[in-house]
Structures are given as C-alpha cells and as structure tokens.
Amino acid sequence: MDPIITDDEEVNRLKKMTEEIVTNIDQRFTIHDFRIVKGETHTNLIFDVVVPAELDVPATKLIHRIEKAIKAEDPNYYPVITVDKNYVSTCINETI
Numbered sequence: 001m002d003p004i005i006t007d008d009e010e011v012n013r014l015k016k017m018t019e020e021i022v023t024n025i026d027q028r029f030t031i032h033d034f035r036i037v038k039g040e041t042h043t044n045l046i047f048d049v050v051v052p053a054e055l056d057v058p059a060t061k062l063i064h065r066i067e068k069a070i071k072a073e074d075p076n077y078y079p080v081i082t083v084d085k086n087y088v089s090t091c092i093n094e095t096i
Helices: 009-025 059-073 087-095
Strands: 030-038 043-052 077-086
Touching: 009 030, 009 043, 009 059, 043 059, 059 077, 077 087
Parallel strands: 043 077
Antiparallel strands: 030 043
C-alpha cells in the first residue's frame, strides 16, 4: 500500500472535516487510512470507518449517510468508504 500523506494542508483539512462528519453521526465511530485522489471533475475521499461490532445498522445505510453529509460540503467530493467492525474492543471487554 502507498504511504498516507500526513503533512498536506488540504488532506488534513478534508480529514478533519470527515472526522467531524463521522463523529457527529456516532461518537464511537473513527476513521483511518484517509487519503484523497484528485481528478479533473471530482476528488475521491478514501477512508475506512471503524464502528462498534455490536452496531446493528447495515453498512450500506451508514455509507449513504456519510456520503450525503460529505457531498453537502462539496458535491465534487466522492467518498470511497470501507466499514470496519471493531471486534478488538469487544474481545477486550469480554476478558475484563
């Protein structure tokens, strides 16, 4: 995998915007592997969203909600989202 750029002002601004959108939906959600790919007509915002394992919402519904909020910021942003379930915290909580 290509390295993630961490010192680009635009990438950092868009990552912060995306983090705020995601945590406004649910404060337990986090993002990682955020990157952008600029094209002639739009910019892809590519990232993973980590959600609690026990979340009972279809990934497609969650993705649609995040996409809608990002496109409200700028219709030329095209989110490419992967939803990851956070099984680690579930395992830790079960062993405590």
